[in-house]
Amino acid sequence: MHITEEHNPRLPYLRDKTSKLTTSPGVYIMKDKSGKIIYIGKAKNLHNRVNSYFRKGQDHLPKVWKMVSNVNDYEFIVTDSEFEALVLECSLIKMHTPKYNILLKDDKGYSYIRVTDEPYPRIQAVLQKSDDSAEYIGPYTSSFTVKQAVEEANRVFRLPTCTKIFPRDIKKQRPCLNYHIKRCMGVCTGEFSEEEYRSIVSQAVDYIKNGSSSSVERLTEEMERAAENLEFELAARLRDRITAIQKAAESQKVIDETIPDCDIIAISQSADIACASVIMYRGGRLTDKADYFLGDRSEPAAMMEEFVLSFYAMKDDAPKTIILEEDPTDILMLEQYLREKYDHAVHVSVPKRGHLLRLSTMAKNNANAFISVRVGRTGREVAGLDELARALGMEKPPRFIECYDISNLASTDMVAGMVVFENGRPCRKNYRKFSIKTVFEQNDYACMTEVIERRFAEYKKGTDDGFAQLPDLILLDGGNGHVNTIRPVLERLGISVPLYGLVKDDRHRTRAIATGSGEISLLKSRAAFALVTQIQDEVHRVAISYQRSKRRKTAFSLELTSVRGVGEKKAQKLMREFKTKEALKKASAEELRAVAGISADTAAELKKIIDEMS
Structure with missing residues (x-):
């Protein structure tokens, strides 16, 4: 602007x-x-x-x-x-505290992990301590991390999360689905004594407090002791619990002793606004998460640097490792500032692969999910637009994307489809279909040129609401040839909109984006790849369905011209007036005569032909 x-x-x-x-x-x-x-x-x-x-x-x-x-x-x-x-x-x-600088407020409350005081205790996430006899672990400054830890412990140790009350409801009903899919141990079956259940809850609490390695060591000792005492069923259960913990440790990100003390920061931007997510690990555990709206979107590197400085201005300390999802303006100067502020070395990095990249991706997903609530879109849609903008080098995610495809059968019934995606979703009211008027032999480049010229001629007229919006991005179903053909057309029309092509593989699947001089692969940008594939599939569907519809009408029109006295123009009049075969069949001979301007005898013959059509 x-x-x-x-x-x-x-x-x-x-x-x-x-x-x-x-x-x-x-x-x-x-x-x-x-x-x-x-x-x-x-x-x-x-x-x-x-x-x-x-x-x-x-x-x-x-x-x-x-x-x-x-x-x-x-x-x-x-x-x-x-x-x-x-x-x-x-x-x-x-x-x-200037208005247009990024200003953050640290005004969050606290959350706790609650272990209820009852014969069969439950582990729950709560927002505040109550004056009761339950055990409370915390406080934590993030409800997110508390929920994550509780869900992980309940899943690994297969603790019940239903509304049943034990021991009152033991053997009263059949076990629920969670039991059958091995997400619950099945206390309601009566297979577990109160003492054994409490022991399992104690193991789960130890897992939350001390991490997976400590839990595995203790459970291994108990398993070996049970085996020595010939308690083979108990030993087998402990073995399964150890396996579950180890399996969870391979994929989960809440408890992981291999992760150094660090903060992971990512920023997500929609077409209008931006937000940041910070995920904090201390002692191999995800201890906190914070989300901040940053107001209007800005240049990514400058926004990342400004956010980091504002975030640590509120903090009395910083970890020795800070992981960023986006390069700041000057990473070395940022490290120097943090080192002098906190009197210890601070390493700032932007990982491109490996375990730390997985963490920055998690922070990015959280930022996408947080911003999606504000803009009324899913996190996947926000991520798709953001990744697409980055891949194409656009300053901001495109709000309106137009995509075009040509469909024909040899040199007959040549048509084009135009689809519009608004904020990552199909905007069907703005879809348009084109019958090619100036090209008479199969030539996709010439057809695409006609369509683009007609579309932007309508934009300049301003008479069609669907054409009134100038897109932020134009995609063509085609490769570098299409891009190099249409780019000069846009320049001649005075339309300054980024233009790219969509390239398919031998199986007609989206493979890459054509720039005019090469290709951009989206294989590492999964959300962008999914979005582009959806757009390409949709425009192909619209174009080919219109081509088939037109072909059916052409074939029908040819059948009408088989009647002596009914030429192509009169057949087209009839098709425009009645639109469908069913409407034509319902029309009387007199109505056909009036519309086509033919004699009564010709109308009678035409009516007979129409009634015989399948």
């Missing part, structure tokens, strides 16, 4: 002031009409950075555009280095 003097009359003054600004590093302080500070930033080169806000024709993301439109004046402080500017920036932001 461009900023003009209509939006901010102070732009000439601000540009003149910035033209004389030093090229030294420092901090700039933006103020509104009342003199209130609305944004603070750092710069390696003050002149270049501040000038980027006010120069003519500069594109801005929505958040920056709003800030610049409210700037009345600015101050600056020169520093000896960019690092000094970073330290000063953090200090000033904390002091003034």
Whole structure:
């Protein structure tokens, strides 16, 4: 978005002031009409950075555009280095809390793990302690981690989570589905004594408190002791419990002693807003999770750096390892700042593979799920758009995607389909179908050119609501040839929209995205791959169903012209008027005569032919 003097009359003054600004590093302080500070930033080169806000024709993301439109004046402080500017920036932001900087509030409550005091205790996640005789483990600052730990313990030790009360309901009803799928030990069957059940609950609590390795060691000792005492059934149960813990440890991320103390941070952005998720591991355990809305979306690297600085400004300490899902603007300077703030080494990394990548993916999924609630989309849809934007190098996830496909049978009944996806979902009211009018021999490139020209001619007219919205991304069902054919067409029409092709493999499945000069693989971007495949399958369905429909109408029209006195134009009149074969069959000879403008004898003959049609 461009900023003009209509939006901010102070732009000439601000540009003149910035033209004389030093090229030294420092901090700039933006103020509104009342003199209130609305944004603070750092710069390696003050002149270049501040000038980027006010120069003519500069594109801005929505958040920056709003800030610049409210700037009345600015101050600056020169520093000896960019690092000094970073330290000063953090200090000033904390002091003034400007409106357009990322500001975070740490106002969460606490959660607990509750072990009920009853003959057959249950392990539950609760938001507060009650004045009862139950055992409480905690507090934890994240309800998410508490729920995760409780679900994991109940699953591994197959503890009941139903509403039955024991021992009252033992042998009263048949076991539920959880018992049959081995998610519950089946206390209701009467196979477990109160003493044995309490022992299992004690093992589950130990698992929650101390982790899987400690639990396996203790259970192994108990299993060996039971075997020595010839208690083979008990030993077998303990063996199965050890196996369940080990299996859970291979895949679960709540308790894992191999994970160092670290924070994992990921940011998710929709077309309009952004949020961040932080997952915290301490002592090999997932101890906390925090989610923050960051307001309007921004440039990813700058947003990541600003969020990290704001997040740790609230913290008295930081782990020695911080894992980011997105590269910040300057990772080395970030490490230096955190090291000096906390007086110990802090390693910041962006993993590309392995175990740590799995953790950053988990943080990203949490951020996607968190933002999906706000935008009314699923986490998978948010992830698909975000991954697609990154793969294509787009500044933001596309809100409106248009996709086109050509369908024909040799050189007859040539048609095209256009589908629209809004925020990752089909927007069927904006689908359109095209009958090719200017191409008479099979030529997909020429057909696609006609369709694109007609579509954007309608956009410029502004008469069709479905064509009134300019898409954020155009996809063509075709390879580099299609892209290289249509890109000059868009340039000639003055349409500046990213354009790519969709490439299929030998089995007609989506394989890659064509850029015009090469291909972009989406095999490592699963959510984007699923979204693109859905779009390509949908546009193919629309195009081919329209082509088949038109072919049926053509065949029907040819049958009508078999009657002497009924030519192609009269057959088309009849098809336009009655639209379907069923409607034609219901029409009387007099109605056929009136529509086609034929004699009574011809109408009678035509009626006879229509009635005989299958």
